[in-house]
Amino acid sequence: MTLTSSLINLLLLALATTTYSHPHPHNQTAQSLPVPYGMVLADCAVPGTIALTFDDGPYIYTPALLDILADHGVRATFFVNGYRLTDHIDALQRIVAEGHQLASHTYNHAYLPSLDYANIVSEMQGLEDLLREFVGVVPRYMRPPYLAMDGRVLAAMDDLGYHVIGASIDTKDFERDDPWLIHDSIRRFVDGVNAGGTIVLAHDLYTQTVYTLTRAMLEEIAKRGLHATTVAECMGDPREYWYR
Numbered sequence: 001m002t003l004t005s006s007l008i009n010l011l012l013l014a015l016a017t018t019t020y021s022h023p024h025p026h027n028q029t030a031q032s033l034p035v036p037y038g039m040v041l042a043d044c045a046v047p048g049t050i051a052l053t054f055d056d057g058p059y060i061y062t063p064a065l066l067d068i069l070a071d072h073g074v075r076a077t078f079f080v081n082g083y084r085l086t087d088h089i090d091a092l093q094r095i096v097a098e099g100h101q102l103a104s105h106t107y108n109h110a111y112l113p114s115l116d117y118a119n120i121v122s123e124m125q126g127l128e129d130l131l132r133e134f135v136g137v138v139p140r141y142m143r144p145p146y147l148a149m150d151g152r153v154l155a156a157m158d159d160l161g162y163h164v165i166g167a168s169i170d171t172k173d174f175e176r177d178d179p180w181l182i183h184d185s186i187r188r189f190v191d192g193v194n195a196g197g198t199i200v201l202a203h204d205l206y207t208q209t210v211y212t213l214t215r216a217m218l219e220e221i222a223k224r225g226l227h228a229t230t231v232a233e234c235m236g237d238p239r240e241y242w243y244r
């Protein structure tokens with residue numbers, strides 16, 4: 001899961017070359033903010049909010065993570081993959097039942113810029129079919145694996161009706177799943193919040209992420225008086241628009 005400099009360049013190129021697309025009219029109410037399509041969104045729009053996000057699950061550690069989030073009364077966002085989803089249906093159903101936001105991370109954790117249009121569509125719809133079957137919802141939010149995105153993929157997500165979510169704080173937890181190393185991820189989180197970051201990238205694949213990093217992040221958030229919530233809510237998107 002190394003994010004190479006070429007991927008970063010690709011993302012920067014995409015950010016530089018895409019412009020504000022059409023906000024879909026259903027979002028334009030007095031209580032909500034219009035959430036754009038066709039561009040990468042990496043920050044919350046509602047002041048004072050922060051969104052913890054967990055990619056690549058659900059996995060064997062997801063139930064423990066859900067317990068910790070429940071203990072703190074916090075809802076998070078889970079960008080899930082499809083390829084081993086049927087091994088963790090209970091965790092998937094808990095994510096939805098406990099009010100967290102379920103979002104797409106493609107079926108196979110695909111590197112989307114390498115795929116043709118038909119395969120991009122099948123990565124998204126393959127996961128949609130599973131989610132429809134097991135939890136009865138289809139997300140409107142996605143995060144591209146490796147944050148790898150170009151203008152062509154963004155256009156495809158627009159066609160398919162997905163808001164594309166990046167991250168403004170990267171904990172790099174996947175490289176620090178060790179009691180002696182996870183403190184560096186905690187430091188990255190604190191530094192990121194100090195720098196104004198609001199959408200936090202982590203993975204529910206690792207023991208240290210769940211038991212050490214998440215607890216530390218929740219304590220820090222409480223200490224600062226921030227409101228931790230889902231990506232959609234921190235974008236000002238009411239719950240009826242999280243899914244289609």
Ligand SMILES: [Zn+2]
Nearest residue numbers: 055056145146
């Ligand atoms: Zn991922």
